[in-house]
Amino acid sequence: MIHFRSLMVPLFVVMGQSISGFAAEPAGLPPILHPKDNLPTDDKISLGKQLYFDGRLSADNKVSCASCHDPAKGFSNGESFATGVEGKKGGRSSPTVINAAFQKFQFWDGRAKSLEDQALGPIQNPIEMNLTLDAVVAKLNLIDGYKSQFQKVFGTDVTSDGIAKAIAAYERTIVSGNAPYDRFKAGDQAALSEPAQRGMALFFNKANCVACHAGPNFTDNGFHNIGLPGGDEGRFAISKSVGDRGAFKTPTLREIAKTGPYMHDGSLKTFEEVISHYIKGGTPNPQLDEELFPLKLTANEVADLVTFLKEGLSSPDYPAHTAPELPK
Ligand code: HEC
Ligand code: HEC
Numbered sequence: 476m477i478h479f480r481s482l483m484v485p486l487f488v489v490m491g492q493s494i495s496g497f498a499a500e501p502a503g504l505p506p507i508l509h510p511k512d513n514l515p516t517d518d519k520i521s522l523g524k525q526l527y528f529d530g531r532l533s534a535d536n537k538v539s540c541a542s543c544h545d546p547a548k549g550f551s552n553g554e555s556f557a558t559g560v561e562g563k564k565g566g567r568s569s570p571t572v573i574n575a576a577f578q579k580f581q582f583w584d585g586r587a588k589s590l591e592d593q594a595l596g597p598i599q600n601p602i603e604m605n606l607t608l609d610a611v612v613a614k615l616n617l618i619d620g621y622k623s624q625f626q627k628v629f630g631t632d633v634t635s636d637g638i639a640k641a642i643a644a645y646e647r648t649i650v651s652g653n654a655p656y657d658r659f660k661a662g663d664q665a666a667l668s669e670p671a672q673r674g675m676a677l678f679f680n681k682a683n684c685v686a687c688h689a690g691p692n693f694t695d696n697g698f699h700n701i702g703l704p705g706g707d708e709g710r711f712a713i714s715k716s717v718g719d720r721g722a723f724k725t726p727t728l729r730e731i732a733k734t735g736p737y738m739h740d741g742s743l744k745t746f747e748e749v750i751s752h753y754i755k756g757g758t759p760n761p762q763l764d765e766e767l768f769p770l771k772l773t774a775n776e777v778a779d780l781v782t783f784l785k786e787g788l789s790s791p792d793y794p795a796h797t798a799p800e801l802p803k
Contacts, residue, residue, distance in 0.1 A: 501652030501792060502661065504691050507576050513591060515644045521799070522624045523645025526638060528798040531618070532611055533604035535560045540597065540642070543569040546796045549733030550649060555741025559603040566707065568741035571734045573794065574727050576647040579696040583723045583739040584710045590643035595635055608635040620802020649794050651729045652691075656787040667787055674783025677776055682753070686766035693728040693788070699764040702757020705740055720762045730793060732785045746781040 500506055509515055526532060527540045543557040544550045550572040552558070557569045567583055575581060580588060587593040597603040598611055606614070615621045615633040622632055629637045656675065658666035667675065678684045689695050698710040700721040710719035723739045737743045743752060754777075756769040772780070 501650060501790070503654065503657030504574070504650060504652035505577065507647050507650070509647065510589065510591065513640045513644060515647065516628065518624065519628045519641050519644045520648055522628055523641035523643070524796070524799050525801055526642050527645055529801050531614060532598055532606065533560050534606050538604050541798065543603070544572045546794065549573065549730050551734040553735070555736050557603070559600070560605045563602040565602050567739050568736065570726060571730065572646055572649050573651050573730050574649075574692050576650060577692045578694070580724055584713050585698060585724050586713050590646050591639045594639040594642040598638075611635070611638070618802055624802065649796070651790045651793060653792050654729065654788050654790040659787075668782065670779045670782040671786045673776075674779035674781070675787060677772070677780050678783055682770055682772060682780060683766060684753075687725045687764075688728050694725040696725070698722040698724055699766070700760065700762040701752075701767055702760055702763045703738055703740065703742060703752070704758050705742070707739065709739070718762060721760065722762065722764075728784065729788050730790065732789050733793075746784055747777065750777050750780060
């Protein structure tokens, strides 16, 4: 099947710059919606990528966005909890940034909506990068390479608004689609092995994963209490609705083989541990989601489900970005 979208190469002109940044989305993903006041340009994306990889956005010059959202670790960090400036640890795991462009909410509790809203949070967080916005802006304005790029992209010196916009524009290029699952769904019978096909059938039926991990990004963009022990109140802190106690955002499952350990508290290390949790139906508690209930899966079925998650949702076009040269 030929998508019309992939035949179109829209050319926009913003502030006198021509843009080829509207690349067609990979197969299986919906169009990326860019905020009207933050359309991407190649220069803006390139600037955002430098900021994303630059430790100078932190108090000790060592912690960048990529420290906790590392392309080599599924844009997560391979640890249960993130480690910020001076080795300080937070109480939640780093979610992947892959396909965050498609999310209606950011953070495990959904406290930010857009990537622009999200980006300045970690810079100011005392246990992550620990700089005030005034301090980071002053620091970057002393770097000629940044000053000139901000002038070119935004027509101003470095501003916090520009930092957020450039990083968000770059993040919208960190996408994963065109996985074996997508190609199978589009009619290529050979795209998935037989165990992965059986695992896919379990995912969408008997194992009930699709009740929450639905749609092209394998998330309903909702919040659910799946019965993990621990005192984190999750979405409740934001919504103050009792039903949201212990509820967290349904994460994407794309590239899930690379992003462990799993869950908001990084408490489950392997797929087998994750599936055991779902087979039990989670730890009973008053807010346990009604879609969580004990499952009867045989050992072979568990193996098939794991194969689907690993093989089916890992793309050959993984966004294996490497650190760019940083301005001086
Ligand atoms: C010290 C580690 C650390 C650093 C540095 C860090 N993050 Fe994060 N990031 C996290 C953690 C932990 C969360 C989840 C926090 C929560 O949900 O309360 C998160 C959440 C996010 C999310 C939301 C993803 C989702 O699915 O909800 C995005 C996007 C993100 N970070 C981008 C960035 C950017 C951009 C930077 C750099 C400006 C950055 N992060 C720096 C640890 C870090
Ligand atoms: C009731 C909704 C719901 C159902 C049903 C569900 N999930 Fe989840 N899933 C979630 C939520 C919410 C989280 C995050 C929970 C947390 O961190 O507290 C999650 C987390 C995960 C994670 C970890 C992702 C990460 O980045 O850490 C995996 C893997 C996963 N689910 C796989 C599955 C599989 C496989 C099934 C079917 C056996 C399933 N889920 C069924 C809602 C659900």
